[in-house]
Amino acid sequence: MAYYAVKGGEEAINNSLKFYSEITQNAQALDDESLIEGLTFSIDKVISEGSLYSKKLASKAIKRSAGDLLNASFFLRAHRSSCQRVGECKQLDVNEMRLKRRVSSAFKDIEGGQLLGASNDYEIKLLIDIKKDNLDFENFDKKSSVVKSALTPLRNDNLIKKLPKEETAWDITRTFPTAPYPRSAVLQTMTRGESGSVLGFAYTSMRGYGDVHPTIGDLRVGELDIKFTHPFSKKEVKIGTIEATAVECVGTFNKDEKGDTKLTTGFGFCFGKNETKAIAMSIIDLTLYNRSYSVGTEQIVAADFEMIMHHVDGIESFGFCNHYKLPHYVTFQTDYQIFKSAQKYVESKEDNK
Amino acid sequence: MRYAFLDEEAKKEIRRAILKAVAIPGYIVSFASREMPVARGWGTGGLQVTLSIINEQDTLKVIDQGCDGSVNAVNIRNFIKSVTNVETTTSTKEATIIQTRHRIPEIELSEKQTLVFQVPMPDILETVEPNTAKAKIMHANADYSKLWVLLYEDTSQFGDSRISNRYPVLVHNRYAMDPSPIPKYDTPKLHNSKALQLFGAGREKKIYAIPPYTKVEPLKFEDKEFKVENFEGRVCQRCGCENSFLDEVYDDEGKVHYYCNDTDYCDKNLNMKGQK
Numbered sequence: 327m328a329y330y331a332v333k334g335g336e337e338a339i340n341n342s343l344k345f346y347s348e349i350t351q352n353a354q355a356l357d358d359e360s361l362i363e364g365l366t367f368s369i370d371k372v373i374s375e376g377s378l379y380s381k382k383l384a385s386k387a388i389k390r391s392a393g394d395l396l397n398a399s400f401f402l403r404a405h406r407s408s409c410q411r412v413g414e415c416k417q418l419d420v421n422e423m424r425l426k427r428r429v430s431s432a433f434k435d436i437e438g439g440q441l442l443g444a445s446n447d448y449e450i451k452l453l454i455d456i457k458k459d460n461l462d463f464e465n466f467d468k469k470s471s472v473v474k475s476a477l478t479p480l481r482n483d484n485l486i487k488k489l490p491k492e493e494t495a496w497d498i499t500r501t502f503p504t505a506p507y508p509r510s511a512v513l514q515t516m517t518r519g520e521s522g523s524v525l526g527f528a529y530t531s532m533r534g535y536g537d538v539h540p541t542i543g544d545l546r547v548g549e550l551d552i553k554f555t556h557p558f559s560k561k562e563v564k565i566g567t568i569e570a571t572a573v574e575c576v577g578t579f580n581k582d583e584k585g586d587t588k589l590t591t592g593f594g595f596c597f598g599k600n601e602t603k604a605i606a607m608s609i610i611d612l613t614l615y616n617r618s619y620s621v622g623t624e625q626i627v628a629a630d631f632e633m634i635m636h637h638v639d640g641i642e643s644f645g646f647c648n649h650y651k652l653p654h655y656v657t658f659q660t661d662y663q664i665f666k667s668a669q670k671y672v673e674s675k676e677d678n679k
Numbered sequence: 680m681r682y683a684f685l686d687e688e689a690k691k692e693i694r695r696a697i698l699k700a701v702a703i704p705g706y707i708v709s710f711a712s713r714e715m716p717v718a719r720g721w722g723t724g725g726l727q728v729t730l731s732i733i734n735e736q737d738t739l740k741v742i743d744q745g746c747d748g749s750v751n752a753v754n755i756r757n758f759i760k761s762v763t764n765v766e767t768t769t770s771t772k773e774a775t776i777i778q779t780r781h782r783i784p785e786i787e788l789s790e791k792q793t794l795v796f797q798v799p800m801p802d803i804l805e806t807v808e809p810n811t812a813k814a815k816i817m818h819a820n821a822d823y824s825k826l827w828v829l830l831y832e833d834t835s836q837f838g839d840s841r842i843s844n845r846y847p848v849l850v851h852n853r854y855a856m857d858p859s860p861i862p863k864y865d866t867p868k869l870h871n872s873k874a875l876q877l878f879g880a881g882r883e884k885k886i887y888a889i890p891p892y893t894k895v896e897p898l899k900f901e902d903k904e905f906k907v908e909n910f911e912g913r914v915c916q917r918c919g920c921e922n923s924f925l926d927e928v929y930d931d932e933g934k935v936h937y938y939c940n941d942t943d944y945c946d947k948n949l950n951m952k953g954q955k
Contacts, residue, residue, distance in 0.1 A: 505812030645719025671838030
C-alpha cells in the first residue's frame with residue numbers, strides 16, 4: 327500500500343531536475359555573444375522585467391530557462407537580491423539620449439526630424455521572403471543625434487500639465503509604499519512590470535474601460551550615459567551606457583492643480599528596446615493621473631492605483647500562478663468537508679419545506 | 680554567498696518589521712521583500728523571516744502541508760541549509776525554528792520554539808475588500824463589519840461559514856488576522872501558544888506576528904459553535920492514533936485510506952508503540 331505518496335520529495339526533485347537539464351541542455355551550448363546580438367529583443371525584455379541591466383546575465387538566464395523569458399527574468403531578480411547596493415547614479419534626462427530611433431505622431435515635422443531607425447513596424451509579415459529592392463542607406467549624423475523631446479516647444483509655452491515634483495525618488499526595492507503611492511514608485515512598478523500585463527491594462531483603457539486614445543508625442547530609443555559621483559574624489563564619472571526606450575504620450579486636456587486647463591501627458595521608460603511596453607506604460611501613467619475626464623470612471627481598471635501597483639509584476643504573478651502546482655491536499659480536504667456539510671444543510675432545509 | 684543569503688541591510692529591515700509586528704499582535708507590517716531564488720508564492724515570505732532570525736545554534740524543521748518530505752519542504756530546507764549550514768531535523772520537538780506551510784504541528788510547541796508561517800494572503804479583509812488602502816482604514820477603525828456580514832450570509836445560506844481554511848481570527852481583542860491557510864482544526868492552537876508565531880508574506884510584502892501567550896479567537900457568533908474538521912471516528916491506519924488531522928489517500932484500487940497528516944507525529948506514535 328502506498329504510504330510513499332507523501333515521501334520521497336528529495337529524490338523526486340533530483341530526478342525532475344535531471345530530466346529538465348536533459349531537455350534544456352542544447353540551450354546551454356548556445357554562445358552568449360550570438361544570443362545577445364541575435365535575440366536582442368528577448369534580452370531586452372528580460373533585463374527590463376528582471377530590472378537588472380546586464381545583457382550577459384540575461385543571456386545566461388535565457389539559456390538556463392531554455393527560452394522561457396519570464397523564468398529568465400526571475401533568475402535576474404533573484405540574482406539582484408544577492409547584490410549589495412553601491413549607490414545611486416545621477417538622475418537621467420531622456421532629452422540627452424543619443425538617439426537611434428525617434429518618432430512623433432503628434433507632429434508632421436519636428437526638430438531633428440522623424441527618425442525611423444531600426445524597426446520592423448512596416449514589414450509585411452510573411453514568413454516567406456519577398457523580393458526587396460536594394461536599399462540606399464542615409465547615414466545618420468552622430469553629432470545631431472541628441473534632440474530634445476518633440477513636446478519641448480509645448481512645454482516651454484506652458485501648455486502641458488505638470489505633476490508635483492517629488493523631492494527624492496522612492497525605491498520600491500528597499501521599501502514598498504502603502505497608498506497613496508508616490509508617482510516614482512508607480513513608475514518603477516510599471517517599468518519592472520511584465521510586458522503582457524502592462525500592455526493588457528493599457529489596452530483596457532484604450533478600448534472599453536476608459537477613453538484614453540493618446541497621441542505619441544515622442545518615442546525614442548537610444549543610449550544614455552550613467553554618471554556616478556566617485557566616492558573618494560567626489561567627481562562625477564561616467565560608469566557606463568545603457569540602451570533605453572522612453573515615451574511621452576499626449577492625452578486630451580484637463581485642469582491642473584491651479585485650475586488652469588492644460589494638455590495631459592503620460593511617461594513610459596524601459597531598459598532596452600521595449601517600445602510596446604513603454605507606450606503601454608505611458609498610457610497607464612496618463613490614465614492614472616487623469617481619470618477625472620474619463621467616462622465610466624468607476625470601471626476604469628487602468629486608472630486604479632491599487633490595480634496597477636499590485637498586478638503588473640511578472641515575477642509575482644507568475645510565481646503565484648505556479649504555486650497552485652504545490653501540494654494542497656490539506657486545504658482541499660478542508661474545502662471538501664465544508665462543501666459536504668453545506669450541501670447537507672441546504673438539502674435538509676429543502677426537505678423541511 | 681553571504682550567510683543566510685540576504686544582505687545585512689535586508690535582514691536588518693526584516694528584523695525591525697518582526698519587532699514591530701511582535702509589539703502590535705496581529706497588525707500587518709509592510710516590508711520591502713527581496714526577490715528570492717524561490718518563486719513568489721512558494722514560501723518567500725516565510726523564507727525571508729527564517730533567514731533573518733536563524734543562526735548557528737538553531738535547528739530547523741520545514742513542513743509543507745504537514746509533511747517534512749514534501750517537495751516544497753525539501754526544497755526550502757535544502758536551500759536554507761546550504762546558505763546557513765544549520766542542523767535540520769524532522770522532529771517537531773528538537774526544532775528551534777519550524778517553517779510551515781498550511782499546518783501547525785500536532786504536538787504542543789514550547790517557549791523555545793518559533794513557528795514561521797508561509798502566507799499567501801496576509802490581509803483577511805482581502806476576502807471582503809480588495810482595495811488595500813480601504814482595508815487599512817478598516818483595520819485602523821477595527822471595522823470588521825464586512826467580515827461579520829459575510830459570516831452572517833454564509834451561515835444563513837449554508838449553515839456555517841464557507842471559509843474552510845485561513846479562518847479569520849481576532850488577535851488580542853483587536854486585529855482581525857489571516858492565520859494563513861491552516862485548516863480550522865489548527866485554529867485553536869494559535870491561542871495562548873507558548874511559541875512565538877511569525878507570519879511572512881513575500882509576494883504581498885507583509886509581516887505579522889502573534890507573540891507567545893496571546894489571546895487568539897476565531898471570528899464567530901456567540902450562539903454558534905466553532906466547528907473544526909471532523910474525521911468521524913476514523914483512525915490513522917499507520918500509527919492507529921485517533922486525535923490527529925488525517926489525510927485521505929486513495930490507493931491504486933481506488934480504496935480510501937487515512938493517515939496522520941503530521942508525518943513526524945505519526946512516526947513518533949509508531950516509535951512509542953514499538954518500545955512498549
